[in-house]
Amino acid sequence: MAKKIKTMAITVLAAAAAGAVAALIIRDQISRHQRNLFSARPIRRLAALGHMSRERASVDHIRLLHDFIAWEPIKLLRRRAQVILDRMEHEVAEHRLDAGPEAA
Numbered sequence: 457m458a459k460k461i462k463t464m465a466i467t468v469l470a471a472a473a474a475g476a477v478a479a480l481i482i483r484d485q486i487s488r489h490q491r492n493l494f495s496a497r498p499i500r501r502l503a504a505l506g507h508m509s510r511e512r513a514s515v516d517h518i519r520l521l522h523d524f525i526a527w528e529p530i531k532l533l534r535r536r537a538q539v540i541l542d543r544m545e546h547e548v549a550e551h552r553l554d555a556g557p558e559a560a
Contacts, residue, residue: 493524498533505536513544513551 493504511517521541528534 498530501533509540513547518544
């Protein structure tokens with residue numbers, strides 16, 4: 457019985473360690489995608505916009521997209537960013553209406 461408990465404890469610790477490593481890798485990937493929004497390579501900027509499109513609306517994301525739209529030289533990428541920005545601004549406006557006057 458003690459051997460089963462020891463094996464189970466080692467398994468749980470290994471799973472926890474693997475989870476911690478996965479969380480660190482995911483956090484690194486997210487920050488890398490955000491940095492790539494202003495990359496010199498258009499394909500990386502497109503990938504970063506794809507990442508941004510899956511994010512929840514926040515003031516930081518909205519400001520970042522405003523800056524990106526003002527900076528981006530490629531019309532297609534500017535339009536994609538504008539669509540994402542419009543969705544996020546709509547979400548924020550909707551959230552304020554749902555929360556009532558104390559949220560304003």
